[in-house]
Amino acid sequence: MTNLGELAREELPVRSPSLAEQAYATLKRWILSGQLDAETVMSENDLARRLSISRSPLREAIRKLQDEGLLAASGPKGFGIPPISLDLIDQVYGVRLALESEAAAHATPIPQDELAKMRQFMEEVRPEVMAGDAQRFTDVDFEFHDLFVRNCGNPLLISYIERLRGNIQRILVYSGQLEEHSVRSFEEHMDILEAMEAQDPARIEKTVRQHITGVRDRLHDSLLGTAE
Incomplete structure (x- = not known):
C-alpha cells in the first residue's frame, strides 16, 4: 500500500490552463501592450469570436479583469478599457502610495546580494536613461519595488499590491x-536604493512616498499640458 510519504515524492501532473485562464492572460496582454485601444467598445460576442471560445469562460476572464480595474462596463452589453486620465492616476497612485509606503516601512532586512545586483544594474542603465532611452529601466520597475515589497513580511499586503500592477503597467508605458x-524617476529610485542599502525603514518609507507622489504629480502635469 502506498503511503503519504511516497505520494509526496511522486511528481504531480502539471495542470493545463483552463479556457478562462487562457482568455484572461491573452486579454490582459492585449490591454497592457496597447493592442486593445482604450476608446474601443467591445462586446462579449466580439471577444468570443476573436478568442475562439464560448461566452462562459470569457465572462469569467472579464470578471477577473474588471476586479483588477483593467476593463469597465460600457453600455448595456459592452466593455472598454479605462483611459489614462487624471482620475485613473489619482485612484491608482493614491492606493499605490498607501500600500507601498506601508510595505516600505517594514521592509528590513533586505538581502545584500539583491541590493548589490540592483545597484550594478542601475549604474549600467544610468547613461541610457540620461540619453533619453528609459526602456530597460522601466522594464525592471516592479523588480526594483519588489526589493522592499517582498520583504515587508505581510503576504496580504503583497497580494493587494500585485493586483494593482495591471493599471500601473499601463501608466508606466x-x-x-x-x-x-524618466530622469527624475531614475534619480528617485537611486534615493530609494540608498535607503535600502542603509537598511533604514523610515528613510525607505520617506523616499518611496516622495517617488510615488512625484510620479503622480508629473503625470498630472503631462496630462494637463496635453489637454491645453
Whole structure:
C-alpha cells in the first residue's frame, strides 16, 4: 500500500490552463501592450469570436479583469478599457502610495546580494536613461519595488499590491514616453536604493512616498499640458 510519504515524492501532473485562464492572460496582454485601444467598445460576442471560445469562460476572464480595474462596463452589453486620465492616476497612485509606503516601512532586512545586483544594474542603465532611452529601466520597475515589497513580511499586503500592477503597467508605458519624467524617476529610485542599502525603514518609507507622489504629480502635469 502506498503511503503519504511516497505520494509526496511522486511528481504531480502539471495542470493545463483552463479556457478562462487562457482568455484572461491573452486579454490582459492585449490591454497592457496597447493592442486593445482604450476608446474601443467591445462586446462579449466580439471577444468570443476573436478568442475562439464560448461566452462562459470569457465572462469569467472579464470578471477577473474588471476586479483588477483593467476593463469597465460600457453600455448595456459592452466593455472598454479605462483611459489614462487624471482620475485613473489619482485612484491608482493614491492606493499605490498607501500600500507601498506601508510595505516600505517594514521592509528590513533586505538581502545584500539583491541590493548589490540592483545597484550594478542601475549604474549600467544610468547613461541610457540620461540619453533619453528609459526602456530597460522601466522594464525592471516592479523588480526594483519588489526589493522592499517582498520583504515587508505581510503576504496580504503583497497580494493587494500585485493586483494593482495591471493599471500601473499601463501608466508606466505612457510615462516611459516622457523623457524628463524618466530622469527624475531614475534619480528617485537611486534615493530609494540608498535607503535600502542603509537598511533604514523610515528613510525607505520617506523616499518611496516622495517617488510615488512625484510620479503622480508629473503625470498630472503631462496630462494637463496635453489637454491645453
